[in-house]
Every structure is written in structure tokens, then in C-alpha cells.
Amino acid sequence: MTDTALEAAALGKRFGRLRRSAGWALRDCTFALPTGRVCAVVGPNGAGKSTLLALAAGLMAPSEGSLSVLGGPVGAARARVGFVAQDKPLYPQLSVAETLLMGADLNPGHWDARAAERIVAGGELDPKARIRALSGGQRTRVALALALGKKPELLLLDEPMADLDPLARHELMGVLMSQAAQHGTTIVMSSHVVAELEDSCDHLLLIGGGRVRLAGEIDELLETHTRVSASADTVLDPHTVVESRTTGRQLSALIRPAAPLPADWHTSAPSLEELVLSYLRNPEPAGKTALSGAEEVSA
Numbered sequence: 001m002t003d004t005a006l007e008a009a010a011l012g013k014r015f016g017r018l019r020r021s022a023g024w025a026l027r028d029c030t031f032a033l034p035t036g037r038v039c040a041v042v043g044p045n046g047a048g049k050s051t052l053l054a055l056a057a058g059l060m061a062p063s064e065g066s067l068s069v070l071g072g073p074v075g076a077a078r079a080r081v082g083f084v085a086q087d088k089p090l091y092p093q094l095s096v097a098e099t100l101l102m103g104a105d106l107n108p109g110h111w112d113a114r115a116a117e118r119i120v121a122g123g124e125l126d127p128k129a130r131i132r133a134l135s136g137g138q139r140t141r142v143a144l145a146l147a148l149g150k151k152p153e154l155l156l157l158d159e160p161m162a163d164l165d166p167l168a169r170h171e172l173m174g175v176l177m178s179q180a181a182q183h184g185t186t187i188v189m190s191s192h193v194v195a196e197l198e199d200s201c202d203h204l205l206l207i208g209g210g211r212v213r214l215a216g217e218i219d220e221l222l223e224t225h226t227r228v229s230a231s232a233d234t235v236l237d238p239h240t241v242v243e244s245r246t247t248g249r250q251l252s253a254l255i256r257p258a259a260p261l262p263a264d265w266h267t268s269a270p271s272l273e274e275l276v277l278s279y280l281r282n283p284e285p286a287g288k289t290a291l292s293g294a295e296e297v298s299a
């Protein structure tokens with residue numbers, strides 16, 4: 001059994017000839033996401049999150065570099081992977097019950113009918129309702145039921161919570177977390193709502209402009225970065241400066257300390273959202289490239 005759910009080496013994907021970055025949606029991405037963890041894939045619009053998840057689901061092939069899933073080639077892992085795409089593709093003419101029956105047919109011997117039905121029942125969906133008559137959030141619920149019913153070792157979710165109301169979001173996040181805890185399922189989910197991920201995710205993969213900007217265990221990333229406020233003439237060397245701003249006589253910065261900090265600096269721990277925003281606002285942190293808690297990745 002491998003301890004790496006997704007491992008990318010110099011991974012790149014090019015779509016025709018996009019104007020931005022000469023067509024590369026992802027470029028030179030090297031990272032490893034551990035198994036048994038809940039991993040957040042975060043980045044702005046067009047960063048390459050959906051492309052990465054589609055590559056991992058085997059829906060497209062890399063243009064360069066390599067990607068392994070659950071320790072082997074992407075194609076070999078397909079039966080062990082569940083994928084919910086951003087647009088939640090389902091057959092509109094089928095009913096909810098027929099969709100779950102289809103899930104059972106497609107996954108003989110490893111279909112958890114109870115888990116799938118429980119997720120659908122949580123939304124009080126009529127099993128006879130046609131998919132085409134469901135709201136966006138209700139379709140998300142059916143798509144998650146299909147993916148979880150498959151009892152995947154790795155669950156890839158592209159913006160799973162985007163069209164759910166806060167109650168449904170809370171409930172389904174709870175279902176996902178208990179799935180991860182009970183069955184050791186690795187969950188990799190993309191999201192824009194960083195604040196919501198801090199409590200539920202263990203690992204972060206931050207993508208910006210098709211490149212990996214930061215990767216690592218969230219606790220370690222938060223511990224190894226510090227918010228600093230000091231007088232404007234403060235020299236931040238030798239620390240890695242992710243972002244710094246001077247307002248009047250005051251300097252505020254997010255740094256990765258390379259040595260103990262002077263006692264007269266005011267310091268505080270950043271939130272995950274502050275960390276992510278600082279990296280995204282600053283394409284090339286001064287001094288060094290983006291760093292993770294455990295490893296260095298090229299930015």
C-alpha cells in the first residue's frame with residue numbers, strides 16, 4: 001500500500017494555444033499528496049485546479065512530466081478513484097433512484113448502497129424525481145452519493161460545495177469527514193472558500209498561474225510562517241519575506257523566519273486565508289521561492 005495518493009513530477013498540461021503563458025494550464029508542477037488525508041487544492045480562477053483534478057481522474061493526459069495515482073499509473077487506479085467534476089455531469093433523464101441503481105451496476109462488488117442512499121435522503125430528495133428537475137445543489141448531492149457509493153480510496157472533488165446552501169454544506173462536509181475518518185479515504189478537493197477549509201483539511205496544495213506556489217501539511221505551514229509588525233526601517237533579512245507593506249512608520253509582513261525573531265517585533269500566527277492570500281498576491285516572494293513546511297517546491 002502506497003502512502004502517496006497523488007504524486008506529480010514536472011507535470012504540465014497544454015491546451016492548444018492559449019494566449020496566457022503560451023497555452024500552459026499547468027506547468028512544472030512537482031508535489032506529493034499523502035494518503036489518508038483531506039487535501040485542499042486552492043487557487044484563483046484559471047489557476048489550473050480543475051485541470052489537475054481531471055488529469056488525476058484520467059480524463060485527459062499530461063502534455064509533459066508524470067502523475068501517479070495511488071502509487072501507479074492513472075489508468076490502473078480508475079476503479080479505486082471517485083471523481084465529482086465541477087459541472088456534476090449526470091444523466092438528466094434518469095430519476096434519482098435510477099442513478100443510484102446505475103452506480104450499483106457500474107461498481108459490482110464494491111458499491112455501498114446504504115451510504116449512497118443516506119446522502120440522498122439527507123437532502124430529502126424524492127427518489128422518483130428526474131435529475132433534470134433538481135436544483136444545482138440537489139444535483140451535487142446525487143453526484144456525491146454516486147462518488148461515495150463507489151467506496152473510493154481516493155475521492156477527487158472539484159468545487160464540491162459551490163452550489164450548496166450553508167446547511168447542506170455543513171452536513172455534506174461532515175459526511176465527507178466521517179468517510180475519511182472511518183475508511184481512511186483520501187479526499188482531494190478544490191475550493192475558493194479558504195476560510196472553510198482550515199478546520200476540515202489537513203494538507204494544502206496552492207496553485208497560482210499553473211504552478212505550485214505552496215504545498216504541505218496545513219499545521220506545519222501555519223507554524224512556520226509568522227505575521228510581523230515592526231517599525232518601517234526594520235530589516236527583514238535573513239528571513240524569507242512572503243509579503244511586506246509599509247504604512248507610514250509601520251511595517252507589516254508575512255515571513256518565514258530563518259532564525260529567532262527580535263523581542264521588539266510584534267508577531268502573530270497567520271490564518272490559512274492570510275497565508276494563501278499573501279502567496280497569491282506575491283508571485284515571487286523576495287529572497288527565496290515558495291516554501292512548504294516540509295519541503296521546498298519551485299514557484
Ligand SMILES: Nc1ncnc2c1ncn2[C@@H]1O[C@H](COP(=O)(O)OP(=O)(O)OP(=O)(O)O)[C@@H](O)[C@H]1O
Pocket residue numbers: 015016018020024025043044045046047048049050051052
Ligand atoms: N478544455 C480546455 N481547453 C482550453 N483551455 C482550457 C481548457 N480547460 C481549461 N483551460 C484553460 O486552462 C487554464 C486553467 O483552467 P482550470 O479550469 O484548470 O482552472 P481552475 O483553477 O479550475 O479555475 P476555476 O477556479 O475558475 O474553476 C485556464 O486558462 C483555462 O482557460
